[in-house]
Amino acid sequence: MADFNDLLFQAEKLANDLEGNDELPKVDRSLRQVLEASNELYARVAQSGAQDIQANLLLGSKGIDLPQISQKLENLISRKTFEPLEPIADSDIHTFLKNETESAILRIISEVNERTLSQVQELQWEYIENEWDQEKYKLLSAMTGPSEEFLNLDKTLRTSVLPEVPSPSPLTVEETLFAKEIFKYNKFVMENNKKVSLVECFAKIAKDFQDTKVNEMWDILSYMLNIPPLPRSKDPLINRSTAPGCNFIIKAARTYLEDRYKMYINNVITEDLQNARRGGVPGTYHLVRSFVGLRFHGDYLGLQDGLIDDRPLWPMIYYCIRCGDFKAALECIKHAGMACEELQPILEEYSKTSDLKKINKLEQMIKIQYRRSVRNTTDPFKRAVYCILGCCDVADEHSEVAQTADDYLWLKLTLIREDAEGEKLTFSDLQTTVLEYYGETHYQAHKQPHLYFQVLALTGQFEAAIEFLSRIERYRVHAVHMAIALNEIYLLALPRDVQSPLLSEDPGDPKPGRRLNFVRLIMLYVHRFEITNPSEAIQYFFVLRNLVNLEGQNLFAVCVSDLALECRDYDLLFGKIQSNGTRLKGLVDQFSSIGINTQMIAEMVADQLNHKGLFEDAIKLYDLAHKHEQVLKLMSTMLSQVVHLAPVPGSTRERLQILAEELAFRYVGDSFNCSRQIYTTFYILKDLLNFFDHYHNGQYVLALEAIQKLQIIPLSMNEVDEKVSNFKSLESEVCRVLPDILLATMNILYHRYTHIDEGTEHLKGRIDETEKLAQLHFLRDQAKALTSFAGTLPYRLPGDTNIRLVRMEILMH
Template sequence: MASTNSSTLFGGAGLGGAAQSTSIFPTNNPTNMFGNTSTTATLTGGTSPAKQSQTQQQFTPSSILGQEPTQTNAAPPSGQLTQPAFFNSLLERGKKRPISAIGQNGNFEDLPSLQLGLDDIRRKARELGTGGSKENQQQAQHTKAHYLLAASGVSPGHALRDLKSLDPQASMVTGLKEQELFDPDNQKFLKNIQQRGRQVMITESLSRAHKDFDSFLEEKVDMDWEEQRRKIFEHFGLAQKDDGAGGAKGGFGRTARPKQFNPASTTPPLSASRRSVFGRSALEKSVIGTPGTGTASIQLFEDKMDRNESVGGHSDLRFLREKMGYYADKVRLLNSARLHARTFPVLHEFSDVEGHVGGDVPRQLYDAYRALISIVGEPSKATNASGPAPLKERQFSNDYLDEVPSSRKAVSLRKQIIEGSRSFLEKLFYDEVESVISKNPREAQLGGIPTVINKIRAYIRLRAVRKDLAPDGTELQMVGRDYCWILIFYLLRCGFVTEAAEYVSQDPGFRSLDHKFVTYMTTYAQSRRLPRDLQQKINGEYQQRSRNAPDNTVDPYRMACYKIIGRCELSRRRLEGVNQSVEDWMWLQFSLAREDDRAEEVAGDVFGLEDIQIDISEIGQRVFGKGQEGPGGYGTFFFLQILGGMFEQAVSYLGSYAPITAVHFAIALAYYGLLRVSDVYTSGEEILSFTVKQYPQINFCYLLTQYTREFRTAYVEAAVDYFSLLCLNADLPGSLGKSQASICHEALREFILETRDFAKLLGDIRSDGSRIKGLIEQRLSLIKLADQEEFLKTITVQAAAIADDKGLITDAVLLYHLAEDYDRVIDIINRALSDAVAIELGGPALKLQPLRPRTNILEHGQDPVHDNHSPSIPGSSLSLTTVNDPVALAKNMIGLYNGNALYYQQIRQINRDACGLLLRMMEAKVEVETAKWTPALDAINDLNILPLRARSSVPYIRNAAQAFSSFPAIISHNIGHVIMWSITCIGHERERLNSGAYENEIRQGLADELLVMAKDLMVFSGMVKYKLPPRVYETLARAGAEIGAY
């Protein structure tokens, strides 16, 4: 290893210079880097034979690169004792020779032979016998390369010198700390310890800051630009859409960060795991997040696992925006009804939106709303909440959240879900029967009186024509002209149990066919269940017929009727030989389900809602897994989950495909108390999580706050309506209910600070000083505030402080006025006037950023969303919402406060005086800018801050200079500008007087008087030295020379 390092980089010794040692390591390193024993390329460039011998003895073990170690001191000690004394003396002399005498040349050919050790002499002898050293042989081999490089214009020698100048070990050497000398001074020692501690703390802080910044960049800035470009091309039709491109989705609701967890598991994401369970972590800086970019919310709550983009289909953006607008109108009406203590048919209203909005929307989403209507029994019209048995807000909250499965409340609610889902499926099927008959009247041949039985007969006749009643070869029993068992089955399927009982009891042909079933049917029609003895009989008959009857000899519809009425063979909950849809299968499950005391039930008869939910979950995993759904197939599974009472799982599942609908399903469920919600402080951004008892729960607050991102900036009223719904679950016991209300209040606070619609959100003032209620104040009863006035005042003051810091003068003035801090209002106006005074003469005037006009707020403070087309009411609010002139703003507010003693008394005298003085300064500045020199001097003199009438009276000037310190800072900062205005007016007026055609004593007297004024101003400026800007003195000196003051 070392021997190869001794040659030049390009192999030519002659071109690289005289020195043969080309080690790239520092020359002051005492040891070889790899522990090599070769002596031709040591780190010092050359060593004495003694040191070579010592080094060879020290590094006898083999090299780590697998090279054979050089044979060192191989001769035994006895051999060394027999060497002649002459050579021993030469060896001792060589050891005592200093290194400096040898030089830095590592080529042993230039050294006398007596300077070599015995081993080196042997090695040199061997090299002479083999034709030279290995280095020379390698150099000879690379000679051609040198000539080739030289012919190409490359100088190997220069390149070698440049490479030698690069010392890779320099940083390592300089990093080594020198051994500190011992110092007995204790104070210096402690000082060094403290300094080291501070340096370590600073280093750790910088390192932590670097890591935090890198994490921030990785989380916020790291975007897949190729993916974004592909999406842009696809949007404009410049590229074909790749259905299999899952990728990292940026923009709306998804980031380019790698997937870190499975949404189906209960493990929270990384962001959620860092939250504190005792409160909101400081790492989470915002409850509502940053506003969106205005794109469609098709993937707002997409699961972290990729789904095929083609699944569910990207609807037209126009339909999505229309749906969001229609839903916002319904939410506004919902909050209006809640404010007036009226019930609201939220499910009916939301279902109308889902049924009438265009786009590629599965029919099952509309059916899911109708199923919920059947489960909760919602009326179609709004009623008074105090009326007889109304369906109130949070009606089922206590029953649904009861975590004791056997409690009376929980059992009652499960029964209601089963009955509601079954009755809806029956009605849905009957609607389909009527629709098919109306579309095919010739084949159906209804005729006669359109009773229920006749319609079912027509439907059976229609299906018989199409030959889809049963598989070919199946025996179907008939009584007269009717397929009796098919007729009974479809009557049961449509929910007409009484009509089925009447048919079997009144038809003599059927009574003669199966008189026992007449007893079963009539008994079942009374309460939809059979006594224990009849159930045992019908089960026995069912088992006998299913086992003993030959194939295709038993009517499958007869066996289906037996199974439904007698709950036979519950282990096989399907109908053999009968064509069934998904809805038919679900209806069978709900027809067989019972919610009774399981301790009293026979083991084989136990089948309830929980068993149905287990079956639905298994179907979802087997059929509706990731990427297995067909177009619109997600609607079917969502519909099954709603029917089965799996509301949290349904909302979470639908959020991956139709987030707008999922959010409003969650709102409707939370309105009736049918949604178990989680704490956003502990759940983070996880939509679906589970309680300790493994009950599912939805992050309701996160759903709503993220949903508002895309429109809350443009539609402030709609955003406030959605934020008000965050308190739907504030009635929950314990800390969970408090956290829901806390999130609502924090979201409103952040939203106020995010937007500039303070007049809409917090209120406005009329020209007479009366207050107009803002959107939040109108909805105070909905956001569950313990101290409404304190909350509003706190929010208003915080918003005002933010506006003041950002330089939003009109915003800050309005907000501090609404917070009743009138003295602060005048203080802000004074600062604005001071900035306007400080602008140079002839410069652009200071313009304020006005508020957006409050045009849709009605005169009596009612909610503007009740009348979206109300015209703008002139004078509905004070003109400060549209002014951009600080002088006009100041006059408006002063006029308002001067007319009301309540306002006037709360403003400090010093602020009132300063405001009046600044307004007069602005009037004087206007006179100066319009070249009205004499009126401008009179206006400046009326300010009583400059000794313009001193007439060279030093005491008068001194008094004015002493009064300078008593002025507020906001006034004293502008006195220098007023002095420059005065000098400007004096100079121009003297020029006008002296340029007259005729001279008289009056003109001369006025000119002299102006000259005295200028001298007095110079004396005044000298007395208040260092209190005026430097350019004031420069202007005075220049103007004084021009007007002859010197």
């Protein structure tokens, strides 16, 4: 019975072990299902598990348990580094410190990440902006023709060739006259004579063409430049925007408008002398009296305070002030008596141009009177007079009185007070109104460009006025020369970067200041005729002599170098060195009296030509610049490429050979400056030209004599070690030619060997057998020296050179 109990206990234990103690659920399968699962497992292992099995076998042989490693990897849990931290109790200090540490690390990582992204974005935008700036510059330059960036540079060797028939000059008669005046002015500058007024000279030229609108523009500029010299220690835009510069400009503009209005009154009276009844008394008072008599027939509604001398009082006063004659206005006040006696003190002060402080006090009194009784008056001339003298209601445009652009501008100029309190009109406000508020659309600038130029110039905005004129073909020549005249007296505001647009705005400038790219304006103007008229072009570049670019280069030198690259007439610009070493002067030499260095500009051009691969032209200009080392270095580089070629008439090799002979003749004495190594290399290559000339012409005896004199290759076994040692001191230009030298020399030796071996007659007659054998042995010894030298050289010769040398030596045995 105990045995059965033991057997039952073991059976129940076995059942429990099979059913409930493992984590895996119990699976009941039939024999068919087990068979299908086995087949599926076998197929999966056979198809995709072979590599795993091989990996197990490989790692197992090294003592590594792959299943155990896989289990460990599966059990790894990544740290929650970048997940939010769990809230903790206040008393859990350890966790608190851990969280703070992790927070600090996360904060640093986040800051670094943000800063990196910000820097990447800044660099990206900076790169994009630079690309756009370059593209804009190219587009602006391409609008008037190709610039240096658009040149399709041919890096082949070329020579400067002038056209046989010169192209006709594209300069018009007007442009030619202005160019001659520029030449005269530059001559005055170079001779250190007293400078002439360019505006007067240019205005005189403009008058010869009898264009009324053009003459008016030059008259405006003459008035505006008739001011005391401004300090050159400040920027021109700052000078014109602050006292006393802005006061000078306002006074000049008012003077022009007043003189112009007086001329207008004269013209009106002259057209109707019978009704004007001016009389013979000169002066503004009687001139205005006649004008008012013509304008006001009968009663004029709204006028107040009666008549003086049979004319309305306030129109008489207003037009006297409009003509700029305060004494005439004071005379009107005296005729009026008590009607306007409060204006007499300030008119007396204005007529004497006395203390401004006293005038400011009198203005305050007029303002009070204006607010009491004059503001609501029906007489527009009375309101205008009080506003002008008392600086009242600066926003009122007085459209009944100021009916033209000239009147409006004059009225606003009289109301400008920079130091007034409360409501005031500043010079900057007026400039902003004209340029930005009204602008080209309001003034219909393209229909009447002279009017828009006038309002801009009279408000001291010369840059915007000139840029506008330069966009109109008819007035471009005048715009350019106005800019030149302004720049010469330091009144033109220029940008800091010569690659700026033609008209630009600097954030640091007082509003609405604009800057004119004077350099671009000159270059755009000159570009049309610089190829056909380089002598005129260089005169215009001379006006840029005091300007530099961002790299600190003088812009006259930069423009002349660009001109030289365009026209390639280096002899005309820089002169020419004759065979005796003397230099004929060029166009640039005429400016040497004021420190313009022709050699320095020639070197600039030579550097650019060298960079572009135009080595022949670069050599010519380096020679003009007395850069002897650069000349011989380039000559050596070029000769090493052509020295081994056969001489062909008109080829590059022939040109270089002629130039090399000329340089060798001139580069002697103390004035010659070059390192010995470059000098020696040049002379070796020059002599190699003669060697290859003899070789290609079949003059083998002369060729051997030439190569022996050079002492660069051995012609006997005793010389091999010495020549190998000397080879290390040779420059790369000579080493590059060495394979051709060895082959040519070996060909000469082989040719002589075959002729002697075949019994060819000697120059002195037939030779006996003993002498023949001696000569053959001597030639074989020379050939052996060449092959030994080529095999010993610490220089990698072309692959077939040694083979050809050895083959010819073998043929000589």
